[in-house]
């Protein structure tokens with residue numbers, strides 16, 4: 001399969017031949033034309049083109065596309081084996097969606113009950129929002145280095161990657177770039193995603209300082225709104241904790257994130273364990289430093305969240321002041337692309353620069369013109385956030401499915417103020 005290495009999960013999304021009616025609806029949502037088949041005939045997913053985003057799955061009216069990576073029983077076995085410290089790294093978009101699987105209204109925020117239910121199941125908690133804060137510091141620092149080097153003319157210790165900088169926390173977007181526009185890869189932020197940072201953290205600091213156990217006994221479970229995160233976790237480069245411990249004499253070999261449960265998987269796991277989310281006692285892991293986070297980490301689940309958080313960080317570092325307000329205005333004629341400009345005055349030199357940013361959600365509809373500008377060397381932007389799914393992770397391929405496959409697109413419009 002194109003671009004996949006032996007360790008990497010393949011064919012995460014497959015269409016059930018018995019359920020497919022050949023209606024073509026999924027093709028309208030697939031960012032890469034990976035669904036093939038004539039109208040009226042059984043369709044299939046072309047793994048060479050697939051980003052594993054699950055948009056076909058959450059939008060099929062007949063429930064034909066399936067997530068083939070079922071690890072719910074494997075996680076339950078780890079929870080019950082008495083030897084393993086099973087850590088749940090929970091994404092922000094899960095906590096506004098999982099309640100729906102237990103009969104709550106779409107958008108019901110159930111953070112406390114979710115943590116309580118996970119604790120009852122036997123999980124330790126690492127809030128991915130904590131890792132999102134780390135990601136912001138990394139990504140923001142990288143952007144600051146590039147702005148200082150290219151726009152303010154300051155010498156950098158090393159040659160920074162080119163501007164504009166793209167976010168790299170959406171694995172479907174990263175795979176899209178690898179397959180369809182590899183010339184953009186030098187523009188990708190070198191910061192890995194919050195989940196991958198969470199995994200490395202759990203098996204280093206978390207193991208020794210929080211849960212006080214052998215890092216090899218820690219089993220990290222990403223709890224994500226996303227099917228592509230299953231693929232991301234299987235990428236061999238995400239084994240930083242093992243590399244860290246190797247330098248200190250360990251011979252262990254393990255991934256930073258062992259498995260990923262989607263929001264739907266998590267609901268199935270809790271139901272198998274007879275844990276009712278709505279009846280779970282609220283839980284706050286206030287003594288655990290890895291369960292705390294800022295407001296910046298929280299907005300990662302929305303389109304624009306990563307960019308806003310990183311830009312606020314860059315503003316503070318360069319000017320020494322908080323960014324008062326950030327207005328994201330739609331760019332005329334480019335539906336789904338939002339842009340903003342923020343003028344920064346370097347506290348050290350007094351020089352000013354207007355940092356221009358763009359936010360793209362929905363690769364299929366909205367990415368093309370942005371990529372064309374960058375490839376042609378005439379992009380006006382310094383920083384571009386790209387999220388594959390329309391609306392961002394709240395509408396991810398791992399979220400609850402409506403009976404007639406209409407995804408979260410309409411539901412999030414009702415709960416997000418900017419939509």
Ligand code: SF4
Nearest residue numbers: 020021023024026060
């Ligand atoms: S939307 Fe569903 S039923 Fe229709 S062609 Fe696609 S997979 Fe088959």
Ligand code: SF4
Nearest residue numbers: 030050051053054056
């Ligand atoms: S998972 Fe995403 S890329 Fe793959 S076939 Fe479905 S919609 Fe297309």
Ligand code: SF4
Nearest residue numbers: 170172226389393396
């Ligand atoms: S936008 Fe979010 S849910 Fe969708 S593929 Fe990217 S990371 Fe996954």
